[in-house]
Amino acid sequence: MPVVITFHDDLRVFASFSRQGAKRGYPLLRRASVKDVIEAVGPPHTEVGEILLDGVPVGFDAVVEAGFELNVFPIAAPWDVAKATLLRPNPLPSLAFLVDENVHRLAELLRMIGMDAAGCRGMSDAAIAAESARSGRVLLSRDHRLLRRSRVVFGRLVRAHRPWDQLKEIVDLFGLASDIKAFSRCIHCNIRLEPRAKADVADRLEPLTSRYYQTFHECPACRRIYWAGSHHQRMVANLKAHGISDESRSS
Structure with a gap:
């Protein structure tokens, strides 16, 4: 039978x-x-x-x-990865992501809303699976075979095709709307930004930026400077357009 x-x-x-x-x-x-x-x-x-x-x-x-x-x-939303279940008896201490190259833009958007989202560019599938287990991160990918590896305990086969729709999918699945701290991480380095006095970065600013903006943040790793310019406003508009709660701060 x-x-x-x-x-x-x-x-x-x-x-x-x-x-x-x-x-x-x-x-x-x-x-x-x-x-x-x-x-x-x-x-x-x-x-x-x-x-x-x-x-x-x-x-x-x-x-x-x-x-x-x-x-x-x-898996029912919101998914609390810190809660033990029959299928996943060893929960994660906190929510953090490991983002596969096939959804690499999603990593930047998750960082943009303040989530810890590490990349894995250039790594083999075996290495990605091992890193997900070692670091206690939820693996996000569109690769069925990668997510079938036994070492991957926490993962998500991303359904949406477009990056902003993917972000909405992850926010909804993990119930992240109330945890968003937009523009608090470097979208390149995944490191929390630090506030900087305007006088400390003035010599690195374009004249118009220096004239119209007063609040700045810096990535302590790559030293990129962030402020609430036009790019910031486009991000805020996209968050609202996709129904993602915005707890944004100037950066």
């Missing part, structure tokens, strides 16, 4: 049999773990929030046998 698998809500779009509906029998040729069966026909394990095996909540390591029924549910 096959295993009957039902993917619920938005997990249906990732199932290899989605055109035939969210429920289908899967031929089981050998004893296998719940994780292996789910990923054989559906999304990476990072997208799963709850699994019922014959109506009983189970972890990824539970063994599936012929005739069993699996119901697979997505």
Whole structure:
């Protein structure tokens, strides 16, 4: 007898049999773990929030046998990664992100709203997975195979294609709207900006900038100077246009 698998809500779009509906029998040729069966026909394990095996909540390591029924549910928003669950019994101490190159623009936007978002440019998939585990960061990617790696415990297969839509997706999933501290990090270095007196940076400012702006911040790593210029205003407009709460500060 096959295993009957039902993917619920938005997990249906990732199932290899989605055109035939969210429920289908899967031929089981050998004893296998719940994780292996789910990923054989559906999304990476990072997208799963709850699994019922014959109506009983189970972890990824539970063994599936012929005739069993699996119901697979997505992670519910807001996702609190600091809370232990059956599928993820070792929570993260705090929320921070590791952003794959295929969504690299998302890293800059997350930093722009004050979130800790490290990049991983030039790293192999194995190295990315290891870094995600080592640093306790949620891996954001559009690469199914990367997120299927067992070392990746916390991750998100980014659905949206456009960067600002991706930002909205992450803000909504993790419930970040009330935590936004826009323009508090360097969008290049992911380091918190430090306030600078105008007199301390005056020799590095263009004449019009010096004339019209009084408040400045600097990245202690790359020494870029930030102020609430036209780029700042475009960012604020985009935040509002995409329904993302803005707790912005001048920088």
